Amino acid sequence: MSVITIERKVLEKNDQIAQRNREFFKQRGIFVLNLVSSPGAGKTSILEMSLQQLRDAMHIAVIEGDVQTDLDAQRVARYGVPVVQIVTLGGCHLEANLIQDALKNLDLAGVQMLFIENVGNLVCPSSYDLGEAIKVVVLSTTEGDDKPLKYPAMFLNSSVLIINKIDLAPYAHCNLNVLKNNALRINPALEVFEMSCFTGAGISEWCDWLRKKGARGL
């Protein structure tokens, strides 16, 4: 029996492309957010609310990821920002090379901020670096306050937690404090925003934070 010693990361190819993406964004001073959540948590709604508030103040572009359809790109395009839809045809997450390809079709002239909306999935997207500055995990109250404990990797790898649909918390028997504490137990460094895209609660605080990030470039 002979042995070839390798010691290589399985996802090294993805990580290399992600690093290239990161350098590309850095050169252009684009702040990139990777939005992750389970399907239906409200990523696209949060994106729409953010675009509504921010599009006059800064140049924003969007990459949408879904298993099928360009419905999300259509929603986002209404706000007059450059958008590209990636359809993964079954793929459960976005990978760095898909972002690299999407960038070729995106008008990035003057763009300061790029939102990447990942495929709705609370598991796989946590493993794949896309070259983003930060991951933003969205969890809606209707999913239950125990989810950070059940899907820890996503919360561990994110910098920001948006708790969405806070207006529905009483009906979903979701305790916001329990949810927040569960998330902070896994990642004490998480910055937490509470939001409702229906009532508009918390949107301004989130957009103020984005403005500061966008102004800083990176």
Added chain:
Amino acid sequence: MHELAIAQNILEIVEQSVPEQQAAAVRRVRIRVGRLSGVVPDSLDFCFRVILSETKMRQAGLAIEQVPTISRCKDCLHQFQFEDWAFTCPTCKSANLELISGKELEIVEIELTETE
């Protein structure tokens, strides 16, 4: 859910590392999978067998070493392994922790039978 893509990545790295004439001699690919890597070992093993069945390496299998999640408390320096995702130090209850292992997803080595 993404184990098939991971299995393909492993196969690619193995193909790059083993000369083509030795491909049929590959018996085992040793990998390290951290408990926080988001990969299910059984599912990865299944996917790897499926994609290998079409190659010269169809006799090979995965040897998966599962790496526990180990943390060190930055306050009291206690080092511990945890199972229940409560990311607090069992000694001093601090949440100021540093992850030492658990995110691994690495190929360690490839074993081949001797070829004459």
